[in-house]
Amino acid sequence: AQSVSQHNHHVILSEAASLELGCNYSYGGTVNLFWYVQYPGQHLQLLLKYFSGDPLVKGIKGFEAEFIKSKFSFNLRKPSVQWSDTAEYFCAVNSGTYKYIFGTGTRLKVLA
């Protein structure tokens, strides 16, 4: 069965620090990959997505993610976080269907 792992459950950073959140999936075929963010009290918003092409994907708010097929990974990065990036981040994968498999999420707290 497909699964998505986000190993960092909680991350605390100071403003201006660099961010990398891990996402690994278990599926050997063609996959589509997504990162969503859920700010406190708000709904899930799409940060970025990868379907094909350049494995380095740039999203909104300065976020980017790199698809490394050999590592089954799609890690999310941001060079310099802000206090407003405090949120929960979810990685999601689908393959062949439109049903998503979500990771367990990573709660990011950025200290001002």
Place this chain on the structure above:
Amino acid sequence: GAVVSQHPSWVICKSGTSVKIECRSLDFQATTMFWYRQFPKQSLMLMATSNEGSKATYEQGVEKDKFLINHASLTLSTLTVTSAHPEDSSFYICSALRGTGGGSTDTQYFGPGTRLTVL
């Protein structure tokens, strides 16, 4: 674009009553919508896929008679929790699929969620 709304945002009901939650895609048509349940500090669990004009497809372990789904139009899906019990208390989130013609490259856009508390 791609705005999805849910109503109500929160609801409190007595045990044994039924509660209806609406999910609307405001600026696009969605033949497919999804209903998720999110437990505290956990990920989203897909409950069912709602298809306009046909029966919903439920995930394994989800009681279809308890969680009634109706996808009445291309912009509206409803989830009715029937004979609610305290264990049904949760955060219910819907999403609508937007794309160019179906397939796995379509993208889900999420509603803000509905907090259900059953007393």
